[in-house]
Amino acid sequence: MNDYNIGDLITVKTENTIYTGTIMPSLDENIIVIKMKNGYNIGISKNKIKSIELIKKGEKPKYKLPPLKIGKKNDLKNISILSTGGTVASRVDYNTGAVHPVFTAGDLIRTIPELLNIANIKGRAILNILSENMTPSYWKMIAEEIKKEIENGADGIVIAHGTDTMHYTAAALSFMVDADIPIVLVGAQRSSDRPSSDAALNLISAVIACTQPIKGVYVVMHGESGDTFCYLHEGVKVRKSHSSRRDAFKSINNIPVAKINPFTKEIEYLRESKKVKGNERNNDKKININTILEEKVALIKIYPGIDGSIINYYVDNGYKGIVIEGTGLGHAPETIFENIKYATDKGVLVAMTTQTINGRINMNVYSNGRELQKLGVIGCEDMLPEVALVKMMYLLGNYDTEKAKELINKNLVGEITEISRFDSY
């Protein structure tokens, strides 16, 4: 690697394969990252490389970017952007083709100078992970960083996040963070080095949302596949619902809170959110966080032929709660009733959600649901399975099982909605 520089076009041979592409910056000195013609980056362990051939030297950057002077404008809100990694938090240098993680406010504003007209922007990276590697421990860390930012004067916080588990993190922060300001998670489905990137419009929309007189945790992403508008989704009612589309995030069992036009900077509220508090903002900026989570909570998806002994396995390994992703209105095969009884008899909290994703649990309609209730299973209304999982971690971390059982199907932060047009019996 010492002979080659970022931006050089090379061919790398490993034992099995040949890769051709442009050298990118790598965070790991043992790995060469190259951008291939198809636009994807690949990382190759140096110890697997048989040979490297230089095809074309990269062009030197023609100029150094000047240091950016960001004046603070008193009439604008102070928004902190905390980056955790993922596709959204990257920037391409078109001189070298290199993709840089965006770490500073300066980086961000060079990429999206429009942000300067919307708010006073501070930015820093608090993590640099792919969101599939997100863990409850990281949720705690993010909550703590949010607290610091608010104590330092932030009027709103954007969390740049990988999309895979962004809805889990949004749900976790909804329960863990109690603040009077908006906290908006934002991601991108295409990295900013691709013409179709959604990163800039999503970030602009997230910052716009952060200037609003709202509080609580939200997700902002493209509202349709074109570059037209973004949706502001409630953090506990949203889910990644497509693997690749730019409008992958959908509000479930409710409509989005608002539609944001990143071009006109206008926001249109689609419903009254409990979190929208009119125009007054509390200058005290209350911030309480509660980072205690019980991690011994499992999510089990039901299917025909499922072996109920998996429940015993969790119980015997000290698990305190199990969320079942049942069928239909909240059902599970009668063959696993004895396993469920084993769990509830041992004081494990067992809650029911549905794998239909859309719709509400109703365990009173069919005998199966009634039997499950007799076994102590709690139906979670229209709460998403992913949200029920995170909420159970939070409840069992902070309350005894009896109290957690009482609260799991009560609405705390918007995760359960009243029966509405989204239900249909």
Add this chain to the structure above:
Amino acid sequence: MNDYNIGDLITVKTENTIYTGTIMPSLDENIIVIKMKNGYNIGISKNKIKSIELIKKGEKPKYKLPPLKIGKKNDLKNISILSTGGTVASRVDYNTGAVHPVFTAGDLIRTIPELLNIANIKGRAILNILSENMTPSYWKMIAEEIKKEIENGADGIVIAHGTDTMHYTAAALSFMVDADIPIVLVGAQRSSDRPSSDAALNLISAVIACTQPIKGVYVVMHGESGDTFCYLHEGVKVRKSHSSRRDAFKSINNIPVAKINPFTKEIEYLRESKKVKGNERNNDKKININTILEEKVALIKIYPGIDGSIINYYVDNGYKGIVIEGTGLGHAPETIFENIKYATDKGVLVAMTTQTINGRINMNVYSNGRELQKLGVIGCEDMLPEVALVKMMYLLGNYDTEKAKELINKNLVGEITEISRFDSY
């Protein structure tokens, strides 16, 4: 119970509760079933009953239904309706308020006389279960009954099925049954004793579908929440996507095969199905079934903080295959990589699907997916997790693991589609 008859209005007291309603026929002599005012039936164990009070004697049925003479019309197709239970397979007797399972062609045609104009109908019950209790063993039994019907001259087969797991059964039959005629699963979201029942229109549409020159396994259900049309969904591309709406079944990663108007009896094809073979029908009516399934196959849904030892548990208990419902493009946390390696090292087939439900796996974009492939995980393209589970049971039942690994992400019966407008990169 000896003093009370079906149709009587009674009040039943148990230790904790009082129920008032009309006595229904019960399949279990130890249980009294009553229909309550809210329309729901409840079963009460006789040994839990403290007292029963008669409120009003039921009216005697005013007349006996005459035996139905069904003439066979030579110009109509012969359609067999096999009932497995569930909401669709019930009929209300408005004289007594009783809900009867529909067991015979006579029952069916009394309920929906229009069927006589569409086909020569035979009907029988082969099971009477709630579909949440469906198992792979029952799938085998259903496949065998389908074979019998075809050998006895059926030109098409309707399977009346509970909706909870109807899509799993449709997928299982798609792999297990190779026939030249249409096999159409149909359910209902509201029982036929409710004014909003979708049972009749769904059944009529299913029978219409069965008269068509198509082959393979399909699902027919309401196309929208109103009583306007039904969709014909491909059995391997459909999923129950709402807990209660009448249009709960949605084609995923493809559009439905056809739109059926149960009023005009017209069918409009929306796409070319590989299974639509023009107008010629094979009079030989080929029927091959393969009922060998490996039931030691598990489906694991990924979430932040998941304990990878669950994989070891399955491997140590003799499981032959694991379908992972990963995040995004087919990812799993790096914390469980060693568990996945444990599985693949022991020869367990591990396949990747996505919990976004919509969209396609692409394990070449991010390092996480590439690492998982190196560990031997096979990405399942745009196949639904539920379908991948059933397909893996079928493959591991019939082939060695190497061959199953080769076939799991190849299209066999329509479960994997070419990259299309449903994908978006």
